[in-house]
Amino acid sequence: MSFKGEYQIANLEERLPNNEVRCNLSPRNCKMKEGQLGFCGVRGNRDGRLVTYTFGKGVHLTEELIETEAIYHFAPGAKILSLGNIGCNLNCQYCQNWKTSQAKFVEDKDVHSFTPESIIETALRHDIRVLSWTYNDPVVWHEFVIATAKLAKKAGIYNLYKSACFITEEALDELLPHIDIFSVSIKAIDEAYYRKLTTGWLQPVLNATKKIYKAGKHLEVSNLMITDVSDNEQSARNMTGWVLENLGPEVPLHFVRFHPEYRMRDTVRTPIDRLEKAQAIAKEMGMQHVYLGNVANSEATSSFCNSCGSKLVHRFGLAAHLESLQDDATCAKCGKAAHFNALDLKNKSAVVMQPDKEFRRHDYDWRGDIISLHVQAKNPSDQPASIYYRAKNAELDYWKEIAMAPGESYRFILAKSNEKDTGLEIALPDYIVSNLFEVFDRAHFPTISIEEGVSENDRTALPKFEGKQIPDKLKLSLAEPKS
Numbered sequence: 466m467s468f469k470g471e472y473q474i475a476n477l478e479e480r481l482p483n484n485e486v487r488c489n490l491s492p493r494n495c496k497m498k499e500g501q502l503g504f505c506g507v508r509g510n511r512d513g514r515l516v517t518y519t520f521g522k523g524v525h526l527t528e529e530l531i532e533t534e535a536i537y538h539f540a541p542g543a544k545i546l547s548l549g550n551i552g553c554n555l556n557c558q559y560c561q562n563w564k565t566s567q568a569k570f571v572e573d574k575d576v577h578s579f580t581p582e583s584i585i586e587t588a589l590r591h592d593i594r595v596l597s598w599t600y601n602d603p604v605v606w607h608e609f610v611i612a613t614a615k616l617a618k619k620a621g622i623y624n625l626y627k628s629a630c631f632i633t634e635e636a637l638d639e640l641l642p643h644i645d646i647f648s649v650s651i652k653a654i655d656e657a658y659y660r661k662l663t664t665g666w667l668q669p670v671l672n673a674t675k676k677i678y679k680a681g682k683h684l685e686v687s688n689l690m691i692t693d694v695s696d697n698e699q700s701a702r703n704m705t706g707w708v709l710e711n712l713g714p715e716v717p718l719h720f721v722r723f724h725p726e727y728r729m730r731d732t733v734r735t736p737i738d739r740l741e742k743a744q745a746i747a748k749e750m751g752m753q754h755v756y757l758g759n760v761a762n763s764e765a766t767s768s769f770c771n772s773c774g775s776k777l778v779h780r781f782g783l784a785a786h787l788e789s790l791q792d793d794a795t796c797a798k799c800g801k802a803a804h805f806n807a808l809d810l811k812n813k814s815a816v817v818m819q820p821d822k823e824f825r826r827h828d829y830d831w832r833g834d835i836i837s838l839h840v841q842a843k844n845p846s847d848q849p850a851s852i853y854y855r856a857k858n859a860e861l862d863y864w865k866e867i868a869m870a871p872g873e874s875y876r877f878i879l880a881k882s883n884e885k886d887t888g889l890e891i892a893l894p895d896y897i898v899s900n901l902f903e904v905f906d907r908a909h910f911p912t913i914s915i916e917e918g919v920s921e922n923d924r925t926a927l928p929k930f931e932g933k934q935i936p937d938k939l940k941l942s943l944a945e946p947k948s
């Protein structure tokens with residue numbers, strides 16, 4: 466299926482003389498002649514009208530956990546249905562999803578079709594109460610996000626929007642009524658960084674983030690710290706200072722570990738001591754909830770009461786376990802408010818059963834920094850089927866079940882949730898078609914399965930970008946601390 470085969474009239478169209486159109490969805494405001502595409506490659510001018518080519522088209526939907534999205538203070542541990550589009554209005558030089566975010570690299574095999582109704586039906590069938598618009602930036606999926614989010618709301622399902630928020634004010638006005646939770650990625654408080662590494666610019670991102678905060682939405686901010694570029698102390702001070710001045714000290718702030726990818730492969734993952742330094746700086750400056758992302762370590766990722774220091778939520782990797790946090794979002798030890806939302810949203814426990822001894826097995830051992838997997842499975846039969854999984858852990862010897870409807874194709878994440886887990890076992894009927902995908906970091910959508918190829922290291926996923934890497938002198942010029 467070529468994703469450019471079908472299209473529909475898009476929102477935020479400005480019709481111009483000579484059959485030209487302008488798109489007012491993102492601050493690029495692309496002006497297009499008949500037949501041209503915008504920068505994102507998924508919106509264009511057809512017969513003098515602005516159209517979107519990706520309504521109902523995206524990558525495979527995937528069940529994940531809310532922690533995948535750098536959201537720690539809304540329904541910890543909740544299952545989400547992650548929905549990723551194709552195309553993007555940015556072109557970040559380190560994008561971990563470049564294979565699907567840059568329209569020119571998208572392959573038909575990675576494009577799937579949905580309707581708003583089919584997404585809601587899948588979410589409800591799997592007992593999922595949060596839709597997450599994620600992976601590639603959802604800005605360019607605007608019309609489909611809004612159409613589906615409206616239906617979700619009617620069905621009692623929340624909408625989470627994970628974005629770099631390079632969006633116009635008028636587009637955000639259309640979006641805001643439909644989204645409950647925003648995970649905003651601010652790359653750096655540095656115009657030169659935005660221009661050179663993202664192809665976007667800073668002010669629209671800051672304006673959008675302030676507007677989301679003022680609208681009273683659940684908001685968490687994350688900052689990817691790029692090795693030797695934006696992982697210095699001044700960068701952490703600038704980010705924290707901006708959040709304190711323009712949002713508030715209660716907004717959770719996540720400093721996120723980077724892995725080498727796309728045009729920035731010739732480097733290493735962010736050293737953890739630099740992330741820890743950033744966390745300490747933000748706390749010293751007055752932020753109340755500061756976390757590290759893409760780091761399994763439970764101390765840096767767990768939530769503690771700011772008044773008495775009790776552990777409220779224990780986290781390891783993507784797993785969250787409530788400790789002293791009460792249903793009314795206060796600390797059980799001292800009674801102080803802890804800034805959490807939607808604590809009534811509890812997952813039904815996965816059914817614990819034994820798989821049939823004859824079932825086919827996948828056996829996977831965690832390696833290095835890779836501590837989660839996507840499992841993609843298709844049930845070609847006209848009968849319901851089940852897939853079973855369990856951690857390889859001498860202290861935990863039970864299987865959990867994922868139920869699949871007849872004909873269903875489903876993708877879900879499984880993650881290391883304990884220091885003692887060494888890997889995973891998956892058991893499934895022979896007729897289920899299945900593939901495993903190594904997930905390198907949160908919100909990474911891998912396109913190459915283990916069966917097709919495995920990266921020789923735990924730093925850069927397959928496929929590796931074959932074009933030019935960015936020059937070192939550019940990285941160095943951006944790494945100069947700016948006060």
Ligand code: SF4
Nearest residue numbers: 488491494495503505
């Ligand atoms: S959404 Fe796409 S077409 Fe519209 S302004 Fe942004 S890059 Fe251009």
